Amino acid sequence: MRSGCWFLLPSLTLAYPYFHDGSAIQPDTRSLSEIYHAALKEGGLVTLWHGGDEKNQQDGLKLAFEKRFPGMTLNVTVDLSKYLDVDIDEQLARKSLYVDVAMLQTLQDYPRWKEAGALSPYKPIDFNTVFDQIVDLEGYYMGVRFFHWPMTWDSSRVKGSGPTGYNDFLGKDYKNKLVLTYPNDDDAVLHNFNKIVQEHGTSWLDRLLQQNPRWVRGTQTPTDIIVNTNSNQTATFAAFGPFGSSSLKARVPIKDHFTSWAQTGAIFTEAPHPQAARLLMNFVISREWQQDLVENGLWSVRKDLSQPSGYNQSLLDMQNTDPLGFRDFMMDREMVERLRFWYEERLGVAKGLDPIFDNM
Structure with a gap:
């Protein structure tokens, strides 16, 4: 696995001369x-x-x-x-x-x-x-x-009933408390961030960065970190939801777009x-x-x-998510690559262990 023999790829279209119907x-x-x-x-x-x-x-x-x-x-x-x-x-x-x-x-x-x-x-x-x-x-x-990507938080360490939209994560209670997956390392996370910025503007991202979130690789990594009681992080979004922890809560945004x-x-x-x-x-x-x-x-x-x-x-019927739109997003590889580099310029190259081998 992961040998990535790119020079072989152009021959793929010739490998199976198969006329499908x-x-x-x-x-x-x-x-x-x-x-x-x-x-x-x-x-x-x-x-x-x-x-x-x-x-x-x-x-x-x-x-x-x-x-x-x-x-x-x-x-x-x-x-x-x-x-x-x-x-x-x-x-x-x-x-x-x-x-x-x-x-x-x-x-x-x-x-x-x-x-x-x-x-x-x-x-x-x-x-x-x-x-x-x-x-x-x-x-x-x-x-x-x-x-789908919900918003997830530790209800034992987050005040109130938890976030209802992405602007909530800009509040003082989430300063130094967020753990997020690099959007430039996962296209589904990238899609969610792109939708947020489209709805709230680049100023939202600027304010998010001022919250000093912890950036990680892998979409299960944030919840794994939150359930660790020794961790300072208490919330995430654009990542997998709870995995068997009674204190972890999750919901999709009430109005904001979420990726599915x-x-x-x-x-x-x-x-x-x-x-x-x-x-x-x-x-x-x-x-x-x-x-x-x-x-x-x-x-x-x-x-x-x-x-x-x-x-x-x-x-498929909800107004604030669009599985088919995600499919179209993934088909436009030129746009995805531009977005990835746009975030990489702001966040840096994704750092950390490969999530497959991080033993979390």
Whole structure:
């Protein structure tokens, strides 16, 4: 991983001369049991690369999948999406792919992989229950999980009921108390900061910097730091929310824009375990798994499930978030690069341990 053999990338478009027409593909008509037994017959193994910034972030998925399908092994690797896609490109160029499924934040990768013939069209049994706006209608890729950036704080150390918008973080109670992820190190964080500055102006950023926030790498790192009682930091935003701490509270802004997106999954044409890959894609959009996500405060990609507690609209219907806008943002790589350097000039190059290896 992370070898980044860039000179191989231009050959990707020639590696798979594949003319796709998935328009006639229908959702899998087999039962889940039939797909499961086909996966067992194939060897009972599926390799997933999932975007994230802590090694254990998908342990819950691995546990649930292997419990639901005895005899199956989910070999899951979590790393930053911006690193995983480079390694996948290299494997594709070398024609030595060993990854079956990728579920990444780098949404710009999927259309180009599709055009290169690197993706295998497949529609899970419940394909039609997923919001149309976050799937490739030909079945080459689909949103499998919604993520969003809430505001998070330690209620035992923050006065009152907590922040309701980004201007609250400019108050005196948050001086030297904020821990934030470098926006120039993560595109989803960059998107959130960009929206804040669009709404509140560059003066907001100037005032935020006067609060002397602690800047870190990784989007789980801020909450890991806050739950450490020896830490001076008590709040964050544009980062993952609570992970099992009773004193941590989270909410999305009442009016301000917050970033959300559909983490997108696809099966590769040369996947070594195509049946197991299909089983996994069925599981991650299943009512069983998606309902578990809802009960843990996340929105579902399914149209037929309710919203997480405290909310009555899907992310696609809310006025102050736009998962599709995030997708468009990720597609404009020239703009993203300009923004990244704009923040880097103000904050400096992202410093600190790689979050995958920081043991937090």
